[in-house]
Amino acid sequence: MNRSRKITPEEIKQIRNDSWKVLIGGISINFILGSFYSWGAYSIYLSSYLKAIDHNVTSDSVAIIFPLMNITMNSLIPFGEKIVAKSGLKSVVFYGVFLLSATFFVLSFITNYYLILAIYVLVVGPLYGILYLVPFSCSWKFFPLKSGEVNAILQAGYGVGSALFGFFSYLIVNYYNDYPKRTEYENGENRVYFEECVSYNIPTMLRFFSIAFAILGLFSIIFLRNYNDALLLSYQQYEMVKQKSIQQSPRTREKQKRMSPQQVCPTLKDGIKSKQFFQLLFFAIASSFFGYFAMAYYKTYGLIHYNNDQYQTLLGCVSFTFFGCSRYLWTKLISILEFKKSFYLILFTQAALILIFQYFGSNLIVYDISIFSLIFVQGGVFSWFSKFIPKVFGYKLTNQIFGLILIGFAISNLLMHSFILVSLQNGMINFQLVYILSISSLAVVAIMYKFFDENPEFI
Numbered sequence: 001m002n003r004s005r006k007i008t009p010e011e012i013k014q015i016r017n018d019s020w021k022v023l024i025g026g027i028s029i030n031f032i033l034g035s036f037y038s039w040g041a042y043s044i045y046l047s048s049y050l051k052a053i054d055h056n057v058t059s060d061s062v063a064i065i066f067p068l069m070n071i072t073m074n075s076l077i078p079f080g081e082k083i084v085a086k087s088g089l090k091s092v093v094f095y096g097v098f099l100l101s102a103t104f105f106v107l108s109f110i111t112n113y114y115l116i117l118a119i120y121v122l123v124v125g126p127l128y129g130i131l132y133l134v135p136f137s138c139s140w141k142f143f144p145l146k147s148g149e150v151n152a153i154l155q156a157g158y159g160v161g162s163a164l165f166g167f168f169s170y171l172i173v174n175y176y177n178d179y180p181k182r183t184e185y186e187n188g189e190n191r192v193y194f195e196e197c198v199s200y201n202i203p204t205m206l207r208f209f210s211i212a213f214a215i216l217g218l219f220s221i222i223f224l225r226n227y228n229d230a231l232l233l234s235y236q237q238y239e240m241v242k243q244k245s246i247q248q249s250p251r252t253r254e255k256q257k258r259m260s261p262q263q264v265c266p267t268l269k270d271g272i273k274s275k276q277f278f279q280l281l282f283f284a285i286a287s288s289f290f291g292y293f294a295m296a297y298y299k300t301y302g303l304i305h306y307n308n309d310q311y312q313t314l315l316g317c318v319s320f321t322f323f324g325c326s327r328y329l330w331t332k333l334i335s336i337l338e339f340k341k342s343f344y345l346i347l348f349t350q351a352a353l354i355l356i357f358q359y360f361g362s363n364l365i366v367y368d369i370s371i372f373s374l375i376f377v378q379g380g381v382f383s384w385f386s387k388f389i390p391k392v393f394g395y396k397l398t399n400q401i402f403g404l405i406l407i408g409f410a411i412s413n414l415l416m417h418s419f420i421l422v423s424l425q426n427g428m429i430n431f432q433l434v435y436i437l438s439i440s441s442l443a444v445v446a447i448m449y450k451f452f453d454e455n456p457e458f459i
Helices: 009-053 059-063 065-087 089-107 113-132 134-140 147-173 202-223 229-244 250-259 268-273 275-286 289-305 309-325 327-360 364-393 398-422 431-450
Strands: 182-186 189-193
Touching: 009 059, 009 065, 009 089, 009 113, 009 134, 009 147, 009 182, 009 189, 009 202, 009 229, 009 289, 009 309, 059 065, 059 289, 059 398, 065 089, 065 113, 065 134, 065 398, 089 113, 089 134, 089 202, 113 134, 134 147, 147 202, 147 309, 147 327, 147 364, 250 327, 268 275, 268 398, 275 364, 275 398, 275 431, 289 309, 289 327, 289 364, 289 398, 289 431, 309 327, 309 364, 327 364, 327 431, 364 398, 398 431
Parallel strands: none
Antiparallel strands: 182 189
């Protein structure tokens, strides 16, 4: 067990100087991890590339890669901190980023759909998962009283990384903004594909990802710092004692008490066995059906109706930039409204956006605003869970519980994708059923949350 010790003024000064370097290193890692959501920007290129090689490949078969990869990523998130504790921060970052870079380089030479599926799901997803919490866990130790602000900054890096990799994928693969001219009738829909002159740039794009990962990984290793845990613990205690000396109003103290955990879940096993865990897992699944679907497939479905790749790419870039950069806003809003009001606000806003999308989505402006808003609100969903989980389970197991709850978002995406395929009626996708499922699930979550016990007793 790491024990704190008395910290010297020189050590305090050094830690504060290094704290910003650690934050920069964390942002660099999150630029890499943000590429995970650039899938929505380049999956249509990958579908077209594989379709040109094997006519049996469909956009739906390629689309299934993302939710499966998401599940394996989120399944490994709870173990990232343990691996760092055992192997060391810089070692995990070095080998994790190196393997991720090498994997994308290898992917650039593979043309078999099933092999690409296996690599994305069994290699890329887990590597993303292991690295996911590294920027947060190492930065929190240097900013013990500003975890919310640190989260917001790091999540901004995540969103910007997604936007940048999505935009560069467009520049590399479809620089001249060619339209997807090839149409195939699949699963009751006319699916569009790019011709070989565009899609055959996919290997170059994957190699760019590989090189970019290596450069950003090297940059992060330069800025990250390894510190003795006992020293950081002493620094955290010093900052907390200093904070307690600041006078707060009774109203502020009362709100902080309501937002803070009343007790701590002793072990991860106890947390998983609790009914609150399964309720929150269901909340994550049911509150993200349409929002997560919009994040993953906004371009695949958008190009069917609005045949302009550049336009769809820019829509995704703007949406994901705000998706990441809005976390601080959501964190502040949740702190002001507290958990109950903020959660109902998020659920109601999603339902309203789905209805608007359902009845007016054929209008280009409404479509753009709806996609942007759905992705923006999905950022609020993530922010709410990241703040609410410590309230229920305590701070000790926050990262591990949150990692497991994130699996719910991946399951949500997989279920929605599967539901769309099985909702075919007379060869056509019945999106009315999709809208009904999405709104009904939000209503169920709203009702269930009314009876949710925020202060469980762990035995």
